[in-house]
Amino acid sequence: MTFPPPPSPLLFPTVSPSGCDDLISAIFELARTLCRLQLSDEELALFTAAVLLSPDRPWLTESKKVQKLQDKIYVALQHEIQKKHSTEDKLSKMVSKLPLMKTICNLHLDKLEFFRLLHPETAMNFPPLYKEVFNSELQYSDPRES
Numbered sequence: 797m798t799f800p801p802p803p804s805p806l807l808f809p810t811v812s813p814s815g816c817d818d819l820i821s822a823i824f825e826l827a828r829t830l831c832r833l834q835l836s837d838e839e840l841a842l843f844t845a846a847v848l849l850s851p852d853r854p855w856l857t858e859s860k861k862v863q864k865l866q867d868k869i870y871v872a873l874q875h876e877i878q879k880k881h882s883t884e885d886k887l888s889k890m891v892s893k894l895p896l897m898k899t900i901c902n903l904h905l906d907k908l909e910f911f912r913l914l915h916p917e918t919a920m921n922f923p924p925l926y927k928e929v930f931n932s933e934l935q936y937s938d939p940r941e942s
Contacts, residue, residue, distance in 0.1 A: 815910070819903040826896050833889055836880060842873040843890055847897060 835843065851863035870887075877886050912919040 816907055819900065819907055822896065822900045822903060826893060826900060829893060829896075830890075833886060835890075836876070838876050839873065839880075839886075839890075842869055842876060845869050846873060847894070 846866055846869045849862055849866040849869060851859040851866060853859075856862060873890075874887055908919075
Protein backbone atom coordinates (compact mmCIF):
# COMPACT_ATOMS: atom_id res chain seq x y z
CA MET A 797 0.00 0.00 0.00
CA THR A 798 1.33 3.42 -0.88
CA PHE A 799 0.38 6.69 0.70
CA PRO A 800 0.25 10.11 -0.92
CA PRO A 801 3.04 12.53 -0.08
CA PRO A 802 2.56 14.59 3.08
CA PRO A 803 0.79 17.92 2.65
CA SER A 804 2.74 21.09 2.21
CA PRO A 805 3.92 22.65 5.49
CA LEU A 806 1.97 25.75 4.51
CA LEU A 807 -1.62 24.57 4.92
CA PHE A 808 -3.15 28.00 4.46
CA PRO A 809 -1.19 29.78 1.74
CA THR A 810 -3.77 32.57 1.48
CA VAL A 811 -3.41 33.37 5.19
CA SER A 812 0.32 33.91 5.19
CA PRO A 813 0.27 37.36 3.54
CA SER A 814 -2.21 38.61 6.14
CA GLY A 815 0.23 37.94 8.96
CA CYS A 816 -1.82 35.37 10.86
CA ASP A 817 0.78 32.60 10.92
CA ASP A 818 1.51 33.12 14.61
CA LEU A 819 -2.18 33.03 15.53
CA ILE A 820 -2.89 29.92 13.47
CA SER A 821 0.17 28.14 14.86
CA ALA A 822 -0.85 28.95 18.43
CA ILE A 823 -4.40 27.69 17.83
CA PHE A 824 -3.15 24.42 16.38
CA GLU A 825 -0.66 23.99 19.23
CA LEU A 826 -3.46 24.46 21.76
CA ALA A 827 -5.69 22.00 19.91
CA ARG A 828 -2.89 19.44 19.75
CA THR A 829 -2.17 19.62 23.47
CA LEU A 830 -5.85 19.55 24.43
CA CYS A 831 -6.43 16.51 22.20
CA ARG A 832 -3.70 14.69 24.08
CA LEU A 833 -5.73 15.08 27.27
CA GLN A 834 -8.57 13.05 25.70
CA LEU A 835 -11.29 15.12 27.34
CA SER A 836 -14.79 13.75 27.49
CA ASP A 837 -17.62 15.88 26.11
CA GLU A 838 -18.60 16.81 29.67
CA GLU A 839 -15.06 17.79 30.63
CA LEU A 840 -14.65 19.87 27.49
CA ALA A 841 -17.99 21.61 28.05
CA LEU A 842 -17.16 22.47 31.65
CA PHE A 843 -13.65 23.64 30.78
CA THR A 844 -15.05 25.80 27.98
CA ALA A 845 -17.57 27.33 30.37
CA ALA A 846 -14.84 28.04 32.93
CA VAL A 847 -12.70 29.74 30.30
CA LEU A 848 -15.56 31.83 28.94
CA LEU A 849 -16.56 32.93 32.43
CA SER A 850 -13.30 34.73 33.04
CA PRO A 851 -13.59 37.28 35.85
CA ASP A 852 -10.52 39.25 34.73
CA ARG A 853 -12.18 40.91 31.75
CA PRO A 854 -11.70 44.67 32.26
CA TRP A 855 -15.22 45.70 31.22
CA LEU A 856 -16.99 43.45 33.74
CA THR A 857 -18.94 45.31 36.39
CA GLU A 858 -19.52 42.35 38.72
CA SER A 859 -16.35 40.30 38.48
CA LYS A 860 -16.84 38.77 41.96
CA LYS A 861 -20.10 37.15 40.83
CA VAL A 862 -18.39 35.83 37.71
CA GLN A 863 -15.52 34.50 39.87
CA LYS A 864 -17.98 32.64 42.12
CA LEU A 865 -19.68 31.09 39.11
CA GLN A 866 -16.35 30.12 37.58
CA ASP A 867 -15.29 28.51 40.88
CA LYS A 868 -18.46 26.40 40.87
CA ILE A 869 -17.74 25.29 37.32
CA TYR A 870 -14.19 24.28 38.28
CA VAL A 871 -15.60 22.24 41.18
CA ALA A 872 -18.00 20.53 38.77
CA LEU A 873 -15.12 19.90 36.37
CA GLN A 874 -12.99 18.40 39.13
CA HIS A 875 -15.92 16.19 40.16
CA GLU A 876 -16.40 15.05 36.55
CA ILE A 877 -12.70 14.19 36.25
CA GLN A 878 -12.76 12.23 39.51
CA LYS A 879 -15.98 10.45 38.49
CA LYS A 880 -14.24 9.10 35.41
CA HIS A 881 -11.27 7.96 37.53
CA SER A 882 -8.94 10.16 35.52
CA THR A 883 -5.59 11.17 36.87
CA GLU A 884 -5.60 13.99 39.39
CA ASP A 885 -3.21 16.07 37.31
CA LYS A 886 -5.66 16.27 34.39
CA LEU A 887 -7.25 19.43 35.80
CA SER A 888 -3.87 21.03 36.41
CA LYS A 889 -2.84 20.18 32.84
CA MET A 890 -6.03 21.80 31.58
CA VAL A 891 -5.51 24.90 33.71
CA SER A 892 -1.90 25.11 32.54
CA LYS A 893 -3.26 25.86 29.04
CA LEU A 894 -4.86 29.11 30.22
CA PRO A 895 -1.77 31.29 29.57
CA LEU A 896 -1.59 29.98 26.00
CA MET A 897 -5.31 30.68 25.61
CA LYS A 898 -4.77 34.26 26.81
CA THR A 899 -1.92 34.64 24.32
CA ILE A 900 -4.18 33.38 21.54
CA CYS A 901 -6.91 35.78 22.61
CA ASN A 902 -4.46 38.71 22.59
CA LEU A 903 -3.10 37.71 19.18
CA HIS A 904 -6.65 37.45 17.89
CA LEU A 905 -7.50 40.90 19.23
CA ASP A 906 -4.38 42.30 17.57
CA LYS A 907 -5.39 40.74 14.25
CA LEU A 908 -8.95 42.05 14.66
CA GLU A 909 -7.67 45.56 15.30
CA PHE A 910 -5.41 45.37 12.27
CA PHE A 911 -8.33 44.07 10.17
CA ARG A 912 -10.58 46.83 11.52
CA LEU A 913 -8.07 49.46 10.45
CA LEU A 914 -7.68 47.98 6.96
CA HIS A 915 -11.37 47.16 6.39
CA PRO A 916 -13.54 49.31 8.70
CA GLU A 917 -16.66 48.85 6.58
CA THR A 918 -16.43 45.04 6.93
CA ALA A 919 -15.62 45.20 10.64
CA MET A 920 -18.76 47.25 11.24
CA ASN A 921 -20.79 44.29 9.95
CA PHE A 922 -19.37 41.67 12.29
CA PRO A 923 -22.16 39.73 14.05
CA PRO A 924 -23.35 41.29 17.34
CA LEU A 925 -22.29 38.28 19.44
CA TYR A 926 -18.81 38.43 17.95
CA LYS A 927 -18.61 42.13 18.79
CA GLU A 928 -19.80 41.48 22.33
CA VAL A 929 -17.37 38.64 23.01
CA PHE A 930 -14.42 40.68 21.82
CA ASN A 931 -15.50 43.91 23.50
CA SER A 932 -15.85 45.48 20.13
CA GLU A 933 -18.64 47.90 20.93
CA LEU A 934 -15.91 50.28 22.07
CA GLN A 935 -13.44 49.39 19.33
CA TYR A 936 -15.77 49.28 16.36
CA SER A 937 -17.20 52.75 16.39
CA ASP A 938 -17.94 54.14 12.97
CA PRO A 939 -14.93 56.20 11.80
CA ARG A 940 -17.31 58.44 9.85
CA GLU A 941 -18.85 59.59 13.17
CA SER A 942 -15.58 61.19 14.30
